[in-house]
Amino acid sequence: MLQVDHVSFSYPDGESVLENINLRIAKGEHISVIGESGCGKSTLLKILYGLLDIEVGEVYWDDTQILGPAYNLVPGQSFMKYLAQDLELMPFTTVRENIGEFLSVFEPEQMEERIQELMELVEMTQFADTKVRYLSGGQQQRVALARALAQEPKVMLLDEPFSHIDNFRKNSLRRNVFGYLKRQKITVITATHDPMDMLPFADRVVVLKDRFIIAKDTPKNLYERPQDLYIASLFGEANRIPINILKSYADTKRRIIVYAHEFKVSGKSGLEVVVKGSYYMGSYYMIGGIYEGHDIFFHHHQPLEVGKAIFLNISIETINQRMVAPTNV
Numbered sequence: 001m002l003q004v005d006h007v008s009f010s011y012p013d014g015e016s017v018l019e020n021i022n023l024r025i026a027k028g029e030h031i032s033v034i035g036e037s038g039c040g041k042s043t044l045l046k047i048l049y050g051l052l053d054i055e056v057g058e059v060y061w062d063d064t065q066i067l068g069p070a071y072n073l074v075p076g077q078s079f080m081k082y083l084a085q086d087l088e089l090m091p092f093t094t095v096r097e098n099i100g101e102f103l104s105v106f107e108p109e110q111m112e113e114r115i116q117e118l119m120e121l122v123e124m125t126q127f128a129d130t131k132v133r134y135l136s137g138g139q140q141q142r143v144a145l146a147r148a149l150a151q152e153p154k155v156m157l158l159d160e161p162f163s164h165i166d167n168f169r170k171n172s173l174r175r176n177v178f179g180y181l182k183r184q185k186i187t188v189i190t191a192t193h194d195p196m197d198m199l200p201f202a203d204r205v206v207v208l209k210d211r212f213i214i215a216k217d218t219p220k221n222l223y224e225r226p227q228d229l230y231i232a233s234l235f236g237e238a239n240r241i242p243i244n245i246l247k248s249y250a251d252t253k254r255r256i257i258v259y260a261h262e263f264k265v266s267g268k269s270g271l272e273v274v275v276k277g278s279y280y281m282g283s284y285y286m287i288g289g290i291y292e293g294h295d296i297f298f299h300h301h302q303p304l305e306v307g308k309a310i311f312l313n314i315s316i317e318t319i320n321q322r323m324v325a326p327t328n329v
């Protein structure tokens, strides 16, 4: 188990970045760390790997304490692999050589099989003999992933692992890599902005905001019952709406989170919105509007005329689901 107890951290020249971080991560569990840019996701991964010295708190993998560079000649842990935003590849050698660097040369056949398996996993077989410096950013990221996996770590720390990879390949690569890590029972902690790195693959999600962990839950619970707009917005366009627009809730001032796709446009009754603009999104239009002086965003199958007043409805199922969400909306 990876255990993080009361960890607080600030960079020597900066303000506090993380405060009182507590986590228990089981062997083989997949955790996603999410939060706005600059909230400390990469810093947390670096602490878990032992690249930073913490002033307060402790980190353990089973009985081994993870200590920072002040206590380690070579910072980092042999049983962990940290795939950083900078990829640390060997640019003047081939894809095959980069992946094979840490494999045993005493069993050449097994080594070749393993390189082949990993190249297939990250869909790089056709570039086996290409020098890494001639590859695109996305291709280099795939090599870095394979290189990290080759070392069979017990714990894998991934910082925005698919950020350079094109949409065409991203989804199959995510399925391959996360599926492989799960089958190998490798503990995974992924820092990401992208809901698609997390919703289908994480067992639990840790949300960071203003130095603190503000939520830890399954992706499904967080998505369906976000406790505030910050969390909902990490998944997509979201709004805070008073529920007293519905007759049955007329006497409550409470607001709930409604995702843009959960509204239905109606000609007659509901939340009155004046349309400001329509944005083509492929399978739908994102409509921006104004409701009582506040911006509101919703989906519709066609663009709407600017200045037009329309009504929005929310299904009773959505309202009931959000009513049981924690109340700091």
Ligand SMILES: Nc1ncnc2c1ncn2[C@@H]1O[C@H](COP(=O)(O)OP(=O)(O)OP(=O)(O)O)[C@@H](O)[C@H]1O
Binding pocket: 011, 012, 013, 014, 017, 035, 036, 037, 038, 039, 040, 041, 042, 043, 044, 191
């Ligand atoms: N080496 C450093 N020295 C001083 N401050 C730093 C250093 N690295 C990061 N910071 C600051 O610490 C805060 C957290 O940074 P961090 O990179 O951990 O955030 P992040 O959530 O990973 O961001 P992003 O999603 O943009 O990668 C930021 O305010 C950043 O400016």
